[in-house]
Amino acid sequence: MKAVQVQGNSLVWADTERPALGPGQVRIAVHATAVNRADLVQRQGGYPPPPGASPILGLECAGEVIEVDEHVQRVRPGDRVCALLAGGGYAEEVVVAAGQVLNIPKGLSFIEAASIPEVFATAYLNLYMEGGLKTGERVLLHAGASGVGTAAIQLCKNTHNPTFVTVSGQRKIEACVALGADVGHDRAAGSFIAAVQAWAGSGGVQVILDPVAATYFVDNLKVLSLDGRLLLIGMMGGTIVEANLGMILMKRIKVIGSTLRARSIAAKSLIMDSLERDVWPAFASGRIKAIVEAVIPLPEAEKAHTLIAGNDSIGKVVLELRR
Ligand SMILES: NC(=O)c1ccc[n+]([C@@H]2O[C@H](COP(=O)([O-])OP(=O)(O)OC[C@H]3O[C@@H](n4cnc5c(N)ncnc54)[C@H](OP(=O)(O)O)[C@@H]3O)[C@@H](O)[C@H]2O)c1
Known part of the structure; x- marks a missing residue:
């Protein structure tokens, strides 16, 4: 062949x-x-x-x-x-x-x-099985217009979970909103913290699906709610970071690393x-x-x-x- x-x-x-x-x-x-x-x-x-x-x-x-x-x-x-x-x-x-x-x-x-298969399995596994997403919880999706991101927006809409996405450019923001995202932030404009806080209020977001890792890690901790879950699924922004781990402790945050490919057939x-x-x-x-x-x-x-x-x-x- x-x-x-x-x-x-x-x-x-x-x-x-x-x-x-x-x-x-x-x-x-x-x-x-x-x-x-x-x-x-x-x-x-x-x-x-x-x-x-x-x-x-x-x-x-x-x-x-x-x-x-x-x-x-x-x-x-x-x-x-x-x-x-x-x-x-x-x-x-x-x-x-x-x-x-x-x-x-x-x-x-x-x-x-x-x-x-790959992007819906990844989004489903991490949002629901690893992240324990419950109806109504707010979700921050980084790389919202990616294959995984567009799957995750639609899954969240289907389970009544409001979503905030980060992407590059207005074309991608509009595409994500058309798929069901509430708000989009252009990552070229700088940190997403203020925009996410304005959207989510003082409660923050309950779940973050993050393929970026290092460059977003500290900002992710800042916008997560009490008992928030950070799903690390990629390393597009690097792997080495200096962070105040006190935030993880005080907010009872769960940081979950996850890959799909090496999992068992079962x-x-x-x-x-x-x-x-x-x-x-x-x-x-x-x-x-x-x-x-x-x-x-x-x-x-x-x-x-x-x-x-x-x-x-x-x-x-x-x-x-x-x-
Ligand atoms: N752990 C797992 O099991 C698993 C499974 C599947 C995929 N993934 C990961 O999920 C991510 C998405 O995969 P995909 O195939 O759906 O990707 P994709 O369709 O190729 O989209 C990736 C997007 O990420 C954004 N991006 C690129 N570099 C970035 C950076 N340094 N910081 C922030 N954003 C950046 C870009 O969009 P913008 O410029 O618009 O932001 C890019 O279009 C990848 O990191 C992939 O490795 C993990």
Whole structure:
């Protein structure tokens, strides 16, 4: 089969071995996959795949099931599915544990479905399972127009949680508000503290979903409420920080670090089952939408990475292979 391979500084569409189907696995003919920021880090050697995972890039896909292990009952050959992957999505075929595969929500295309698994699983896991978000609690979402951010805004709207986003530029603020955010702050204008405090009042925000880390850490502590939860899911602003830990103690703040990719199959299956139960109906009814900035042919993945690296995209960049 063919797959996108990292050769030096380039992404090359080239022949590689077809992956073997393991116990409990499903083989999918990939129709579309999508870019995640982690892919840009992985190609530079900074985010190696967990043990046993494919070295090929790609954390999600949508396509048609073409083979299943004899013990798999969840899906059958011919099903239109999407899947959460630990790697291997930038290829003609991928194999994945059945628990990480779901039938595509009713009415969605392969392109739309390919944009869902990684960012919705990340947002769901961190807001609800790790962050314990309750109806009505206020949420601060950094990088609100990112793939994860656009998923999180919509999930929060769906569970009646007001959201404040930080982004770059008016175009992204407007896009986030259109998706359901209450207010947006342009990070080029400086600290978000005053704007968040004006929005949230003296109570502060209960939950922060933060892929930025160091540069936002102290300001995050300042705007969190008593018993607030800070979910650290990325390090785009660095990792080293000097902070007054007294704020964590006095406000009983929980700082939670979280990655999705290295979790067990059982843990990922639980997240996927939760998405199917709690979020798939909202996709089917149109209340939640796949947010796709661009669709680029998979063999031209380099163009998609350049687009993501420019920090100008809203939602997801999808890589299409078959229609
Ligand atoms: N822990 C996990 O399991 C997990 C899973 C998935 C994703 N993530 C993380 O979640 C983040 C979003 O991923 P994604 O694929 O959805 O990203 P994306 O769509 O590529 O969007 C990332 C956005 O972050 C903003 N940004 C870039 N550098 C920044 C900086 N130094 N400070 C503040 N904002 C910055 C930019 O938007 P603006 O310029 O508009 O702010 C950029 O467009 C990444 O950090 C990724 O690693 C974590």
